Amino acid sequence: MAFVVTEACVRCKYTDCVSVCPVDCFHEGPNFLVIDPDGCIDCGVCVPECPIGAIYDASELPPDQMEFVEINARLAAEWPVIAEAREPLPEAETWAEVKSKRQYLEERAAV
Template sequence: MTYVVTEACVHCKYTDCVSVCPVDCFHEGPNFLVIDPDTCIDCGVCVPECPIGAIFAEADLPPEQHAFIEINARLAAQWPVIDAAGEPLPEADHWAAVTDKRALIDNPATA
């Protein structure tokens, strides 16, 4: 089992989760964070740190978020590791309340 960053993180990028991760399993894209399933040690310390509830244990993922298992694995292989907290995106508070954001993931590696 691993932990998965879901759609709620798109256009938010709060990094509270990054600062508590003991193994640097988070990777950062332009408008989204992902967890590398090969690095994650399944400790779960990131889950309560996410202010918008965007991180789930794989076994607890809501059905509509199952695609994010593959999305996290694929993008973690493309994006750089982030090992320190930073500022969220400028309009993160607005985007935190928006749903159906999967198509808005910005991935210049595939552009």
């Protein structure tokens, strides 16, 4: 089972997780990151690096986040790999505590 980026990442896009990934399995969209389930080696080093707790082992996903398994797989096939950490989105701190953000996920081509 791969790791999954969940709704908490939407409109934050902290990239601390990217810099520790040994296989470059993160992909970047306009306001969200995803993990390529085919590239993820299930090491879990990204989990403690996420300052907002947006990354889960797929087998431990909260029920309300299950749709993100499919979202990660689909968007990883469309978005480019991100291999180096960048600054989070300008309003990341404001959005970090917001719970329901799925409607703000931008699925268009990456930045």
